[in-house]
Structures are given as C-alpha cells and as structure tokens.
Amino acid sequence: MSNKGYRGPPRPAGGGNRHGPSILKDYRNIAVILVFGLTILTLLACLQYDPQGPFDARDYTRMVGMRVEQHPWEALLEPLAAPVLILAGAPDLRIACFAVLIWVFLGAAAWGMFAEFRAQMGKKPFAIVLKGIQRALVASLTLTLIIFFFVVARIPGWRLVVDDPDLVVADLHSHTTKSPDGLVSLKTSLEWHASCGYNLVALTEHDQLFAHETQVQADSSFDRLPAFISGLEAHTGQRAIVLGLCQDPHFQLEKMGLDESQDRTAWFSRKIHEGCGGAVIIVTLKRLGTADIARLADDGVDGFEIANSGHPDLPPYIRQEVLDTCRSRGLVLVASTDWHGWTGLARTWTVIRAPGAAALSHSQRANLVLRKLREHKSADVIPVVAGYMGEPSLVRAIFSPVAETLRYTQELSTYRVISWWIWVWAVFVLWVFLRRIGVRPGSILLASLVGVTGLGLIFSGLSLIRQGTGSATSFPLHIGLISVAIGAASVGYSTFRGVGLLMRMRRKGHLEKHGGD
Ligand SMILES: [Zn+2]
Numbered sequence: 001m002s003n004k005g006y007r008g009p010p011r012p013a014g015g016g017n018r019h020g021p022s023i024l025k026d027y028r029n030i031a032v033i034l035v036f037g038l039t040i041l042t043l044l045a046c047l048q049y050d051p052q053g054p055f056d057a058r059d060y061t062r063m064v065g066m067r068v069e070q071h072p073w074e075a076l077l078e079p080l081a082a083p084v085l086i087l088a089g090a091p092d093l094r095i096a097c098f099a100v101l102i103w104v105f106l107g108a109a110a111w112g113m114f115a116e117f118r119a120q121m122g123k124k125p126f127a128i129v130l131k132g133i134q135r136a137l138v139a140s141l142t143l144t145l146i147i148f149f150f151v152v153a154r155i156p157g158w159r160l161v162v163d164d165p166d167l168v169v170a171d172l173h174s175h176t177t178k179s180p181d182g183l184v185s186l187k188t189s190l191e192w193h194a195s196c197g198y199n200l201v202a203l204t205e206h207d208q209l210f211a212h213e214t215q216v217q218a219d220s221s222f223d224r225l226p227a228f229i230s231g232l233e234a235h236t237g238q239r240a241i242v243l244g245l246c247q248d249p250h251f252q253l254e255k256m257g258l259d260e261s262q263d264r265t266a267w268f269s270r271k272i273h274e275g276c277g278g279a280v281i282i283v284t285l286k287r288l289g290t291a292d293i294a295r296l297a298d299d300g301v302d303g304f305e306i307a308n309s310g311h312p313d314l315p316p317y318i319r320q321e322v323l324d325t326c327r328s329r330g331l332v333l334v335a336s337t338d339w340h341g342w343t344g345l346a347r348t349w350t351v352i353r354a355p356g357a358a359a360l361s362h363s364q365r366a367n368l369v370l371r372k373l374r375e376h377k378s379a380d381v382i383p384v385v386a387g388y389m390g391e392p393s394l395v396r397a398i399f400s401p402v403a404e405t406l407r408y409t410q411e412l413s414t415y416r417v418i419s420w421w422i423w424v425w426a427v428f429v430l431w432v433f434l435r436r437i438g439v440r441p442g443s444i445l446l447a448s449l450v451g452v453t454g455l456g457l458i459f460s461g462l463s464l465i466r467q468g469t470g471s472a473t474s475f476p477l478h479i480g481l482i483s484v485a486i487g488a489a490s491v492g493y494s495t496f497r498g499v500g501l502l503m504r505m506r507r508k509g510h511l512e513k514h515g516g517d
Helices: 021-026 029-044 070-090 093-120 125-152 187-193 213-219 220-222 267-275 289-296 316-329 362-374 394-398 400-411 414-436 441-469 475-507
Strands: 066-070 158-162 165-175 200-208 225-233 239-244 279-282 304-310 334-337 348-353 381-385
Touching: 029 400, 029 414, 066 070, 070 093, 070 125, 070 400, 093 125, 093 394, 125 165, 125 441, 125 475, 158 165, 158 348, 158 441, 165 187, 165 239, 165 334, 165 362, 187 220, 200 239, 213 362, 220 475, 239 267, 267 279, 279 362, 279 441, 289 316, 304 316, 304 381, 304 441, 316 400, 334 381, 362 441, 394 400, 441 475
Parallel strands: 165 200, 200 225, 279 304, 304 334
Antiparallel strands: 066 158, 165 348, 225 239, 239 279, 334 348, 348 381
8 A cells, every 4th residue: 555645653564464562552652642631531530629510500509419410321422422511511502612613613724734734745835725624614514513413312411310309300491392492292391301300390381371281181101200380481571581380270361462662571470470379480581681680570570590501691790680689589599491302401400398299299299389489488499500501701712622621521420431441442443443454544433423423313303303293383393304304414425425435445455356345
C-alpha cells in the first residue's frame, strides 16, 4: 500500500502483518494521550465537589434524603450518552447546543485546513480553504443530526429517587397530544414520568380541562402509572400564562373572551378556586417584568414556577423578584418540566411532604396535593432541580463545550468512569484494526455513527407517528414523518459511503477478491 494520503502514525513495515505487542508500540503516542485523558477524567470524577443535585431550586442547597440517578444500564453506554448529558445538564440547553455547534464548526474547519496544508505543503491555498469548509460542514451537520435525534427520541436521563415513601414527587406542568404542540399520548407521558421518579402528574393542556378523564376511567392499566391532576394552561393577559389545576370533572370553565388589553388572571383564579377548589400557578417566563410579579400575586394565584425545563432562561432579577414575593406572601414555588414529548430528560421535580401519602389512592393523593397548593403550605412544597438552571455567565456560555464537559466529568459515578475506560480501549483496538486492514477509521466510524443515528431517527419517527394516530392534532405525525425522512436519508448516506469505502479498498487490493466478505 502506498503511503499517499496516509495521515497517521508510521505504518509498520511489512504491510500490516505484525501482531501482538508491536501494535501498541506503533500507536504508543495515541495510547499515552488516551491514558492521560482517562486519568484526568477519573481524577475529576473523584473530586469532592459535585455540581449535580438534587438541589432546592430556591437557594441551591443540596436536598437530603433524595438523589438524582441515571438508569443503571445507562452506565454501559456511558460514552454514547455523554454528549446528551453534557449538553442537557447545562444551565440552558439551547445556549449550550448553539455554542457547541459554533465551536465544532470552527474546530473542524481549522483541523481540515491544517491537515490539507500538511498534505500539500501549502501549495494550493484555495484547496486548503475548501477542505476546511468541507470538514466544518460535515462535522456540524453530523452534530446537528445527533442533536435532532436526542431532541426527538426519549433518551433515559435523570431520575429523582426519594427515601421517604410519603413524599409525593410531582410534575405540575406537562402536555400530551391533546395540546396542539404535544408529541406524546397520555400513556407514554405517564410512563415517561414514572421512569423519571414522578408519582403525580398534572396534565395542563392548552385551553382544555379534563381532556383525559374518559380514557382513564375505561382503562385499568392506568392504576400502575402515576396519579394525575387535570389542568389547563391559558393566557390570561399579555404577559401572563397560568396553570389551573382542578379535580372536579363537573366543573366547567367558560371562555374568557380575552381582549389584549385585559388581564383576566384575577377572574381565572377566582373561577378555579371557587368553581372546583383547584389551584393556580403562574408560568414564570422571562417576558414578565418585575412589576408583573406583585400584580399577579395580588390576583390571587397560589404560586409561581421557579424552574421550568422547557423555559430555563429565567433572568436572575425576575427569579429574585419571584423568590422575594413568594416568601413575603407565603406563596408556593414549584419546579416543572412543561414536557411536550421532546427529549427524555427531566431536570425539575416538585416534592411535596404529605404524611400518609404512600397509602393513598390516586385521587386522594391528587386532592391532598391540590389542598397543599391552595392553602399555600409553602414549607411542604419544595421545588427540586438536578443542577443549576438559568442564564449562564457569558464566559460559561461562550466556553460551553469545556465548561459543561468539566461539569459532566465531576458528576460521574464509579461505574460510569469504568465504562469510559472500557469503551475507549475497545474503540482504540477497533481503530488500530481498521488502520491495519487499510481502512481510514475516521471515515468508517463517521459513516457508522450517521447510519446508527439514522436508524434511531427512523425508529423514533415511527413511534411519534404511532402517538399521533388518532390524536386530535397532526403535529406528532408531521414531526414523525420528518424524523423518518431524515433518518432514511442518513442511513442511505451511510450505506453509500460504507460501500464506497469498501470498493476503494477492493481497488487498492486490500480485500481478497474471492474472500467471504
Ligand atoms: Zn406548557
């Protein structure tokens, strides 16, 4: 084999026929770098400082008697899940994704140009720039594909485990396909909530109360799933979005007939309180001004969201105003997912102290929690988060890839560190093997990654199409079809690329023409 275009460690004499210890010797420098990296990862994981909660979302003190865990089998696939956990554990997932995409684009461009410069000794500047752009596009498209997959698929993430069986772990804000922008059915939502540690879920569909009552009454399999409270999410003013939680299915809420200039929060609170004995929570969004907080509290609401996984970008001054207002007026604070079916990563839980709750039926538990909210038992209602949420500092936002990777390594458990060691050496051995049979490992590993992600997208897309079948909205169907189309294109590309690489190998005589391949 000629050495043209070969950009790795020196190729062993004899065309790759050497075996045993010489393999490690040939790739010694890379092995040393890997040992160094893994040692740093292990040391960081051993540090006493742990940025992972659970924390009380009000003051970020660590919660006692509960912990945030990953599903045990996830440690087996740790390096594969790492990109998601690195990004999803950031203070604001969207900012982290954006920053990582920019860094990957620039890094791949620089790497591509450097490699081309080295190969050509800088003779063709245009070709060098072109190579940089090509590498940058390939890297950022691959990353976008992977991020899209993780957003569409329900990847198991953090789970809150509490020691006291009388603690109710609630999500007081979530959506299903009964909302026009919801992606999952009621059963899928409750199953996902159960896997994240919740035993009570409020289904706060957009402008619709009691969307699920008849379905649940007719199906006893719901008994093994978390209890649920019916609710609705509604705009009651230009900047006010409220959640009304209600257990009395005979209650009917008339249309608000909202005019843009009016604020109907006081009206809504009165209706929910008097009409069905329910509770009203404000969805705290960054569009709220500080003056709005006191006004909404005057309107008779029972509490505010202090953390919302779907809208993590709460500015510090609004957060402080909400904390101060709720403290001075004794209102409750909750941490909700606002889950619509995107990703499978829960970072927020509302834990409610309710002695005897473990022995209660579903509806009794729901009623008990509603009463705690309505009676403003703020000492018994604790908003819990898996880590810091909110606006990251400018430096943390810009250097997200480094900052969030450091944070991630400090969160690692012993099993997950061991998983890293095993995976890295397995991939290293595979990489050495591919080199020795004359394949460029980078190309084949990238094609495999794209192919596997594509298969995952097809699978997730089909699941979404199934969720959307029979639902009032076509939203899951649309997203499912887009996922399947992108997945199929990725699998097609990966197959085409894989076959191309094999054919090139054949031409170069690295595969035996009549071998059993
Ligand atoms: Zn919502």
